[in-house]
Amino acid sequence: MKTKIAVANGDGIGPEIMSAVLNIFEASNVQLEYEFVEMGKSYFDAGHSTGMTDKAKATIEELGLLFKGPMETPKGKGVKSINVTARKVWNTYANQRDFRSLNGVDTVFSKAGIPINITIVRENIEDTYGGIEHLLTYDVAVGRRIITRPGSAQVIRYAFEMARRKGYKKLACAHKANIMKLTDGMFLEVFQEIAKEYPDIESSDIIVDDLCMKLVSKPQMFEAIVLTNLQGDIVSDLCAGLVGGLGFAPSANIGDNISIFEAVHGTAPDIAGYGIANPTALLLSGISMLRFLGFSSKAAEIENALLYTLEQGIHTGDFGDKSIPSQTTKGFADAIIGNLGKSPAKSPVIASEDTEVKSRVSQLLKNKLTVTEGIKEEMVGVDIFVEAGNLQPNELAELAKKQLKYNDNFDLVMISNRGTQVWPTGSIFTELVNEYRVRFEKKAGKDITQRELLHIAADFSQDAKICSVEFLMKFGGKIGYTLAQGQ
Structure with a gap:
């Protein structure tokens, strides 16, 4: 019985490279059945704000697996990337990208005899890719960076399990916790x-x-x-450059219920329709998909044929020995098909037996919700972000102190501008924009309520425009907010 998966051809060169890959699968007699779904730029243009039809969404959620070509998001128009939306909506929390040297794909490192075999696991749901941004003033834009403990645990545990499965001895966590002490700090702590x-x-x-x-x-x-x-997105493209470019970069987006396999390169509209695109990245993604589904022996057969083909110097126009005529997309795929059953001589032969075929999980009845219980919470103050016109820090401080006239539970402790403290101490050389953060903290021994904090902001609004309000919290006795630069 064949395993049924959803397939989206994609935009630009997508249909050409998808056809090439599916032809290779067919020639290898992979036991897959395809349900083609309607996704991509043309569906944005037709009025589907998510870039896919309702039927496509239902099909993918029923089958639990999507194999997709590259897709274009229309520029402007306020629409979100269909690629990012798909990953987030279906909680494909782990983005795995495998980068390795390929014989026949020359790079600085291959010429130096330095083999590369690196796997990047990128968190796929959170961070700045939440796309939550606001203009607080005409001159100040703010984006929220969301890092959660459950989301971090999901992708980090996946990375350790992947490393163990592949026989890796080392796993590194990359971060910027020296600067982003709460967000990256949480990610590192969970790791x-x-x-x-x-x-x-x-x-x-x-x-x-x-x-x-x-x-x-x-x-x-x-x-x-x-x-x-975000950091994983940047680093994974850097690693693609180490092994020859995005044309050799497979991508797997893994979730507990739905997974997406895709090439990460663009739609290359300048060469679309000419039949000259390189299908290798999508083929490598498809090989990863076959292993994920349990068709490991077929994945090995196709990968060995690809490696053998590359060793023979067969290539498309974007890489390879220029003294050897380049192949079309179809010609390259046909060469791989002709080499099925052959093994590479310069690369390790891929050997694998089929594992249990992955089945679709049962349908969910409600959204999963994860909450850490038993952590003591304490509200200790508020940051009020204000637009203060042409006021200098000391002038704004006088307005802020007015809010304490009828409430002696709080102290005005700090004012910052672009994260740098400008009151009660600061430097005349700190350049300002017209948005400040004003911090009020409760006095020792005082109990405060959320209503009181909101009242401070409401009263403050009589003297300055309130842009945003953030409560200052302690969790388990640890402060849940950062100090300003220079505080």
């Missing part, structure tokens, strides 16, 4: 907690900018790296 459950894997952490330097100088240092969403 360190979960690492204790995997004593067979050497765990370490590295600041992301240091990671980037080491990746371009000594990439052989790393086996697997787990990162937050």
Whole structure:
């Protein structure tokens, strides 16, 4: 019995490379059945705000797996990326991208005899990709960066399990916790907690900018790296450059219920329709999908044929030995089909037996909700973000102190501008914009309520425009907010 999956051709070169990959699957007699779904730019243009029809959404949720070509999100129009939306809506929390040297794909490192085999696991749901942004004033834009403990645990545990499954000995957590102490700090803290459950894997952490330097100088240092969403997106493209570009970068988006396999490169509209696109990235993504589904022997057969084909110097126009004529998309796929059953001579032969075919989980009845219980919470103050026109910090402080006239439970403790303290101390050389953060904290021994904090903001609004309000909290005795630069 064939396993049924949803397939979206994609935009631009998508239909051409998808056809090539499915032809290879058919020639290898992979036991898959395809349900083609309506997704992509044309469906945005037709009025579907998510870039997919209701039927496509229902089909993907029923089958639990989507194999997709690259898709274009219309520029402007206020629409969200269909790629990001699909990953978030279906909670494909772990984005796994495998990067390795391929014989026949020359790079600086391959010429130097330095083999690369790195797996990036990127958190796929949270971070700045929530796309929650606001203009607080005409001159000040703010985006929320959301990092959660349950979301971090999901992707980090997946990374450790993946490392163990692949036989890796090392897993590094890349972060910027030296600056983003609460968001990246939480991600790193969860990593360190979960690492204790995997004593067979050497765990370490590295600041992301240091990671980037080491990746371009000594990439052989790393086996697997787990990162937050934005940092992972950037680092994974960097790693693609190490092995020849995005044309050789497979991508798997793994969730507990729905998973998406795709190429991460663009739609290349400049060459669409010419039949010259490189299908390798989508094919590698498809090979990962076959292993995920349990068709490991077919995945090995196709991967061996691909490696053999590359070793023979067969290539599309975007890579390879220019003294050898390049192949069309179909010609490249046909060469792989002709080499099915052959094994590479310069690369390790991929050997694998089929595992249990992954079945669709039962349909969900409600959204999953994860809450950490038993943590003592304490409200200790409020940050009020205000637009203060041309006021200097000391002038704004006088207005802020007025709010305490009838409430002696609080102190005005700090005013900052773009994160840097400007009152009660600061520097005349700090350049200002017209949005400030004004911090009130409760006095020792005082009990306060949320209503009181909102009253302060309401009263303050008589003297300044309120842009945003954030409560200051302690959780388990630890402060849940950061100090200003210079505080």
